Amino acid sequence: MEVFSNIYLGFSVLLTPTNLFLCFIGALLGTLVGVLPGLGPIAAISLLLPSTYQMAPVSAIILLAGIFYGAMYGGSTTSILVNIPGEAASVVTCLDGYQMARKGRAGAALGISAFGSFIAGTLGVLILMLLAPILGRAALTIGPPEYFALTFLGLTLVTSLSHGSFTKALIMAVLGLLAGCIGADPISGFKRFTYGSFTLIDGVGIVPVAMGMFGIGEVLENMGQTYGTREIYETKIKGLLPGIRDWKDSIGPIMRGSILGFFIGILPGPSVAISSFASYAIEKKISRYPERFGTGAIQGVAGPESANNAATSGAFVPLVSLGIPANVTMALFLGALMIHGIQVGPLFITQYPDIFWGLITSMYVGNVMLLVLNLPLIGIWVKVLKVPYGILFPLILLFCFIGVYTLNNNVIEIFIMLIFGIFGYVSRKAGFEAASFILAMVLGPLMEKSLRQSLLISQGHLEIFLVRPISCILLILSLASIMLTLIPTLRIKKETLNEGD
Secondary structure (H helix, E strand, O other), X not given: OHXXXXXXXXXXXXXXXXXXXXXXXXXXXXHHHHHOOXXXXXXXXXXXXXXXXXOOHHHHHHHHHHHHHHHHHHHHHHHHHOOOOOOHHHOOHHXXXXXXXXXXXXXXHHHHHHHHHHHHHHHHHHHHHHHHHHHHHHHHHXXXXXXXXXXXXXXXXXXXXXXXXXXXXXXXXXXXXXXXXXXXXXXXXXXXXXXXXXXXOOOOOHHHHHHHHHHHHHHHHHHOOOOOOOOXXXXXXXXXXXXXXXXXXXXXXXXXXXXXXXXXXXXXXXXXXXXHHHHHHHHHHHOOOXXXXXXXXXXXXXHHHHHHHHHHXXXXXXXXXXXXXXXXXXXXXXXXXXXXXXXXXXXXXXXXXXXXXXXXXXXXXXXXXXXXXXXXXXXXXXXXXXXXXXHHHHHHHHHHHHHHHHHHOOHHHHHHHHHHHHHHHHHHHOOOOHHHHHHHHHHHHHHHHHHHHHHHHOOOOOOHXXXXXXXXXXXXXXXXXXXXXXXXXXXXXXXXXXXXX
């Protein structure tokens, strides 16, 4: 009965004109963000964060969540029609989705992508609704030592699972930790690295940094490339409703992708993108006709698209139950909640049931809206794809400047955004990922505070982290993740040295 009362609470929060409208706008903007290659949900959420400060916390989260899972829907459109992924999680959809379009089955590919995303999103929300409160109650036994070990594990996993070099990811994580140290000391209040600036006393804001690294950095990177009107494969889009044979081939991949995607989404790192790759690999492995994959197999669209949508729900689990962001997008959600004065952690669900259950119900209703929106608006998204980048990116820059300035009416934060925009552009060109930096910057203050509290409790003895079972296990897992990343690198270096001899 408690579950039904909580669901009733969630719908009572959502079904107000303001929140319902914001859920719709979030889903619509998310789809647009997914359709436009080169933007992505991280940049979009960063750009829109300042617009949420005058909203109620639950309204802000409903809007931002709609952008996050809406982008997973929109990303499939470009993958199928243009063979360009709208965001990283839709890369795999290009393999079979575009080939289906070339065979005149673009409608079937877009249709099964939309229905698969809806089913996966619904299942993901149901599992999130059941799993997050259980983890939240279990997390009440966690103290500062466990919290430090948990944040350390999250940071090491994100660094270890980085797409590129582990060394480069580690460097970015260290720089992010240093950036997180700017401002007043959490225990003594001593000012660190502020250089007399009142703006830096509260630390470097997550919004200027995120908008700089993902908004300005994205613009600078794309300005170095020549973009015109993208060539769209001309085919008549018909048959958006999948046939019986399509459903028969797709229902298994959709269900497997939904379950797999949700639990991969819980893991730190680029889990949304990993889930789609994992689903594709599994479907090809278990298929009786693996040679059809890459030539227009509908299973290669249904599985990955379901997986990446379910993963967006899974990514919320560690945030709402433990207060730990699993990826950069969740770090932005954490920043948004903290700006509104919401303390995210083990007590989040019990202290703010309206926000949690309002989010849950909005994700379900948002998935229904996306299903209704996606299919009729395919023609409009095709026209949007033809917008030249020369028009798009000046608008992004304008939103960046207006958004950061209206945050606190502070010109210095515009300069902070520009500095981190240049830093983000240079780091991308050098092969350094911004994800490790942002996550370290967000987790750093939480990690430091937990470490200092633990040492105060133990009067400076580090044994407190080893004598407590949970913290000890988490630290062992952290070291294991680092070693598993380093062993292949050391083996390659050893083989290279032996060949040189």
